[in-house]
Amino acid sequence: MEKITCENFEQQYVDPIEQQQMDHFVCMEMGRQMHRYIKGMSGRKCIMEKFEEALKTLTDAEKEQAIARYIDLNRKSISGLDFKVVVARSMANYCDTYDYLLTMLRDERRFNYYVERVISKYVRFHEVFEQDGKFGIRDHEGGILVSPHYDFLRTCYVYVDDLVTMPIIAQKDGKFGLILPDRKDTIVAPFIYDDIYLRDEPPYFEGITGGKSSLIAYEK
Numbered sequence: 001m002e003k004i005t006c007e008n009f010e011q012q013y014v015d016p017i018e019q020q021q022m023d024h025f026v027c028m029e030m031g032r033q034m035h036r037y038i039k040g041m042s043g044r045k046c047i048m049e050k051f052e053e054a055l056k057t058l059t060d061a062e063k064e065q066a067i068a069r070y071i072d073l074n075r076k077s078i079s080g081l082d083f084k085v086v087v088a089r090s091m092a093n094y095c096d097t098y099d100y101l102l103t104m105l106r107d108e109r110r111f112n113y114y115v116e117r118v119i120s121k122y123v124r125f126h127e128v129f130e131q132d133g134k135f136g137i138r139d140h141e142g143g144i145l146v147s148p149h150y151d152f153l154r155t156c157y158v159y160v161d162d163l164v165t166m167p168i169i170a171q172k173d174g175k176f177g178l179i180l181p182d183r184k185d186t187i188v189a190p191f192i193y194d195d196i197y198l199r200d201e202p203p204y205f206e207g208i209t210g211g212k213s214s215l216i217a218y219e220k
Helices: 016-042 045-056 060-073 083-094 098-106 108-122
Strands: 127-131 134-138 144-150 152-155 168-172 175-179 187-193 195-198 205-209 212-216
Touching (some): 016 060, 045 060, 060 108, 083 098, 098 108, 127 144, 134 152, 144 168, 168 187, 175 195, 187 205
Antiparallel strands (some): 134 144, 175 187, 205 212
């Protein structure tokens, strides 16, 4: 950020208390949006309660990270979501008067600042990359989540979960297994399967070995 001076004060200054409260109300609104998405996908109250229970004990900063991880695995959850509406609703919750709300909404610099802040906090997509013919996964900042040692990787996209880290289906030396994207390549299911399929409900994985299938249980 540019250094704040008397000349650019109005253009650069952000009230830290306002920003803290806006972050809080944005976090509430993003949680509400994910709630609506889950309800639309599953139609089951217990699934929504499971999602909310996982968020309930977290701090705002932890909720931001958890919701961002959920969005990364469920990218359709923000399809059509207008972040300007998210900011406007959050400003409405923050403001004590209608006149002050109008002031904030009409302040283009401040409004755009919060829109960009919301996107930077919640849209944090990982990507698969190739290095020397092998595949790995890095986070939105370029940090290595899974080292590039694998012949095949499949990130498991799920519509609903309790915000735990989902394993990655990986292939190495002709066999499939499950690893965690925890920057340590932790193995949670050994590389003994001819193939692994993703299921729609727990346990989420089914392995094929010698033509026979079996459900794969793993420790979270």
